[in-house]
Amino acid sequence: MTRTLDEWLAYQERVNVRSIELGLDRVGQVWRQMGAAAPARRVITVGGTNGKGSTVAMLEAMLAAAGFRVGCYTSPHLLHYRERVRIEGADASDEALVASFERIEAARGEIPLTYFEFGTLAALDLFARADLDVAVLEVGLGGRLDAVNMVDADVAVITTVDLDHMDWLGPDRDSIGVEKAGIAREGHPAIVGETDPPAGLLDGLGRIGASVERAGIDFFVEHLAEGWRWRHRDGTTLVLPNPALAAPVQFANAATAIATVHALQGVDPALAQADLPVMAATGVRLARVAARLQSLGGDPALIVDVGHNPQAARALAEWLDAHRGGRVHAVYGALSDKDVGGVIRALGERIDHWHLAGLEHDTPRGLSARVLAGQLALALPNARHDTHGNVGEALAAARAAAQPGDRVLAFGSFFVAAAVLAESSGHDSA
Incomplete structure (x- = not known):
């Protein structure tokens, strides 16, 4: 068969x-x-x-x-x-x-x-x-x-x-x-x-x-x-x-x-x-590639990127420095083999509020929001953040907290980008 x-x-x-x-x-x-x-x-x-x-x-x-x-x-x-x-x-x-x-x-x-x-x-x-x-x-x-x-x-x-x-x-x-x-x-x-x-x-x-x-x-x-x-x-x-x-x-x-x-x-x-x-x-x-600083529109604007390591985070930081605007609300999730602290330090104070998304239900390599919060506390002790069970919850919270003129930046693992794009398009990922 x-x-x-x-x-x-x-x-x-x-x-x-x-x-x-x-x-x-x-x-x-x-x-x-x-x-x-x-x-x-x-x-x-x-x-x-x-x-x-x-x-x-x-x-x-x-x-x-x-x-x-x-x-x-x-x-x-x-x-x-x-x-x-x-x-x-x-x-x-x-x-x-x-x-x-x-x-x-x-x-x-x-x-x-x-x-x-x-x-x-x-x-x-x-x-x-x-x-x-x-x-x-x-x-x-x-x-x-x-x-x-x-x-x-x-x-x-x-x-x-x-x-x-x-x-x-x-x-x-x-x-x-x-x-x-x-x-x-x-x-x-x-x-x-x-x-x-x-x-x-x-x-x-x-x-x-x-x-x-x-x-x-x-x-x-x-x-x-x-x-x-x-x-x-x-x-x-x-x-x-x-x-x-x-x-x-x-x-x-x-x-x-x-x-x-x-x-x-x-x-x-x-x-x-x-x-x-x-x-x-x-x-x-x-040339177009999905989830490479891809703008999904709206106000607050929703931007999705697959940056998941310190080098990619430095590129995100450079882009944020060149495109200043309102407050930045980050939706961030990561896998266990990634340098989470290095990513967080690269972005630093450019992120006004972190919405940490657990990925442990998406893949065995996914980090929980609790673990991400611990890494965030070590890298940026004063960073404002909330923890969420999955990307969808983190995205909803970030959108609710953002004001017109702000930006919601969803990044980290491909699992984050996939969930955001699927939600935006109304399709399931597979």
Whole structure:
């Protein structure tokens, strides 16, 4: 009897007792048993601590603007699992995903796979059947041992490196950078999107023998009175509109995406014929990603963001500093492996009132509001706050407390963003 998509996803959560199991041996063996077909004629792999989703969206928009057939694999999803696999701008259907999971199940035999590995194999399988020009693969965790690293990237992208997932990737930026460098390949371009990358990342890329291009060294962002300028050390210069995505950090993500397309043009004759200025301008103008400082309107305004680590919180703080207004009411929830204190300290006094949402009923990794309150008391002893059993209750309380001209900022875990978007749209997440 054929399983539905929801039944398949529930099965995948049971079939391997470990929700995370890094390593390429098991998933690589299944992929080879499925034929290991190339997902596209060219592959871009995007890793990094923050900025991956936005960079993927800009790459997708830029390449599609030139008429290329593009597939994107991202995670996690917000409202529905189908969001993880996009082919030519459309989410994969339930039927296509189910058929792919059936092929994976037939190939794996007794080999255990994680939920993420099932999804990665499904994306690669569906892409290989779609006759794509470019596949853009977002790394799930780290890089070197992440399932997407089965596929050799024509261009590897490392957006940023900061402290997150330290239980898996190491205790500092250098060790995390080494793990993220592992998605690069010898002789192929590796685009580094931050101007101050850790030595571990650069050393790792050097040992691999990648052709490294760095923000601030090989390509540059220059702000203008109207718009901005992207410039490459080879003399290529583009004057562009501001990114549609709101945060100041999106200029860096846009610059990184443009550098990636520019590098790919150097290795692909078909892409070399494309009009880079048109691709870049279209991409930064059209790219959208849910829950990246997404405004849901209203007064008080409701803004939702997936910022869940200190680096992302610093970007939120920069945006709040640049967009001053009324009081800020935060709806915040977090998972147990996150640096809650670091997030709180990064935002500091910019938050007037914290509405702490428990996530322990959403996921085994979710923190209760009581634990969050303890972390808040340590980081900001005088912070005003209330605790709530879930995101819905926290959001309702924040809206009730906010006055016209104030803002409600819902952020932290993807579970927070998903609940807020689902409430706003009237849909359930899955």
